Amino acid sequence: MAKGAGMINPAMATMLCFITTDADVSKVEMQEILDEVTLTTFNAASVDGDTSTNDTVMLMSNAKSGSYDRAAFRDALHKIMHFLALEMVRDGEGATKLVTYNVSGAKDNREAEIVAKALSDSLLVKTALYGEDPNWGRIASTVGASGCECCEDTLKISFDTLCVYDRGEIYFDAEMERKAAIVMGHKKFTISCDLGIADGSFKAYGCDLGHEYVKINADYRT
Amino acid sequence: MAKGAGMINPAMATMLCFITTDADVSKVEMQEILDEVTLTTFNAASVDGDTSTNDTVMLMSNAKSGSYDRAAFRDALHKIMHFLALEMVRDGEGATKLVTYNVSGAKDNREAEIVAKALSDSLLVKTALYGEDPNWGRIASTVGASGCECCEDTLKISFDTLCVYDRGEIYFDAEMERKAAIVMGHKKFTISCDLGIADGSFKAYGCDLGHEYVKINADYRT
Numbered sequence: 001m002a003k004g005a006g007m008i009n010p011a012m013a014t015m016l017c018f019i020t021t022d023a024d025v026s027k028v029e030m031q032e033i034l035d036e037v038t039l040t041t042f043n044a045a046s047v048d049g050d051t052s053t054n055d056t057v058m059l060m061s062n063a064k065s066g067s068y069d070r071a072a073f074r075d076a077l078h079k080i081m082h083f084l085a086l087e088m089v090r091d092g093e094g095a096t097k098l099v100t101y102n103v104s105g106a107k108d109n110r111e112a113e114i115v116a117k118a119l120s121d122s123l124l125v126k127t128a129l130y131g132e133d134p135n136w137g138r139i140a141s142t143v144g145a146s147g148c149e150c151c152e153d154t155l156k157i158s159f160d161t162l163c164v165y166d167r168g169e170i171y172f173d174a175e176m177e178r179k180a181a182i183v184m185g186h187k188k189f190t191i192s193c194d195l196g197i198a199d200g201s202f203k204a205y206g207c208d209l210g211h212e213y214v215k216i217n218a219d220y221r222t
Numbered sequence: 223m224a225k226g227a228g229m230i231n232p233a234m235a236t237m238l239c240f241i242t243t244d245a246d247v248s249k250v251e252m253q254e255i256l257d258e259v260t261l262t263t264f265n266a267a268s269v270d271g272d273t274s275t276n277d278t279v280m281l282m283s284n285a286k287s288g289s290y291d292r293a294a295f296r297d298a299l300h301k302i303m304h305f306l307a308l309e310m311v312r313d314g315e316g317a318t319k320l321v322t323y324n325v326s327g328a329k330d331n332r333e334a335e336i337v338a339k340a341l342s343d344s345l346l347v348k349t350a351l352y353g354e355d356p357n358w359g360r361i362a363s364t365v366g367a368s369g370c371e372c373c374e375d376t377l378k379i380s381f382d383t384l385c386v387y388d389r390g391e392i393y394f395d396a397e398m399e400r401k402a403a404i405v406m407g408h409k410k411f412t413i414s415c416d417l418g419i420a421d422g423s424f425k426a427y428g429c430d431l432g433h434e435y436v437k438i439n440a441d442y443r444t
Contacts, residue, residue, distance in 0.1 A: 050344055050345060050367070052363065121271075123270040123271060124272045124439060127439035128440070131439070145272070211433055217353070
């Protein structure tokens with residue numbers, strides 16, 4: 001079970017998630033596996049870039065099964081936490097779209113994470129999603145402004161399988177814009193950025209920013 | 223002269239500023255002084271947290287005056303650049319308020335800068351400004367989530383001269399909320415956070431986020 005809405009940019013700081021199991025696993029291993037899986041699920045998700053004061057993922061076991069396979073347990077935990085993290089973003093305040101930012105080819109995994117999160121938190125990218133505008137320029141400039149190693153001669157940008165920018169070549173005529181706008185109209189799609197530098201990769205999950213987010217958060221009173 | 227609007231979070235990367243002088247100053251000194259003054263003026267200003275691709279501040283001299291006093295030149299340059307940077311934020315896309323985030327008592331100046339910029343770029347803080355809601359909780363949680371050294375027992379938060387939170391004491395009854403809401407109704411005010419740790423300080427400049435920003439940036443087409 002997980003609950004989110006706004007103030008979502010978990011660094012495990014009002015996001016609440018409770019997971020129960022009957023696997024016979026030690027506390028130390030539970031914490032290790034939970035930390036590992038949280039990094040690529042809840043900590044890769046953002047609604048508004050604001051970390052809350054009590055983000056929580058709690059994993060509890062009654063150890064009743066009497067058995068435990070670490071790899072299988074890790075995979076099962078990843079599957080459920082990935083599903084819950086994405087459902088939380090989809091349910092974000094004012095969100096109408098769920099977008100995966102698939103960053104690859106970065107100098108290392110940490111730089112890929114920085115680029116992916118810069119994209120999921122950029123107001124210009126989030127408002128372009130809301131406007132269903134395949135604005136690859138805002139994506140390219142956010143990648144560049146992230147401070148990570150990148151170059152226009154090695155960068156590739158795609159909307160789902162549609163490559164709009166390929167290492168300096170811009171494939172963005174009226175026909176391509178029409179096709180890209182169809183992708184942007186979906187409730188769920190992927191924006192991929194291959195930086196073409198090395199092998200670092202990370203997937204972050206974000207949503208659009210529209211009038212409903214402003215309405216909810218400007219009208220709310222403490 | 224300076225031009226801004228959106229995509230404003232200068233790290234000198236569509237913010238354009240041109241300054242002319244007749245001071246007889248060497249190129250090396252001009253660059254040194256310009257770098258120093260830019261840090262606390264244009265690079266302390268944010269409309270939407272998105273650094274653009276061609277932020278520029280250009281300082282040109284014809285050296286016709288035949289004289290130059292470094293301290294006086296630096297002060298004059300700071301005065302004009304501070305004025306232009308604030309005018310640019312006030313003119314930001316959809317902005318209705320100009321807010322100074324005055325962070326003091328931080329571990330060092332760098333941590334004060336990180337906290338001040340976290341506040342100016344927080345969507346929750348920006349929408350609270352738009353809603354004219356003196357939501358000190360969103361401010362406290364943004365300070366805490368910045369990753370900088372801070373503690374609820376040493377933190378003070380004020381709206382202009384009105385202290386609403388003082389080292390664990392919450393001065394926020396109905397009367398205080400009424401007074402704080404009056405401050406928030408102004409077109410220009412200061413939010414001060416004294417972290418109470420050491421002597422680091424920084425002032426950042428930001429604006430609110432309302433429907434007009436979403437409208438401009440979701441409707442805009444490349």
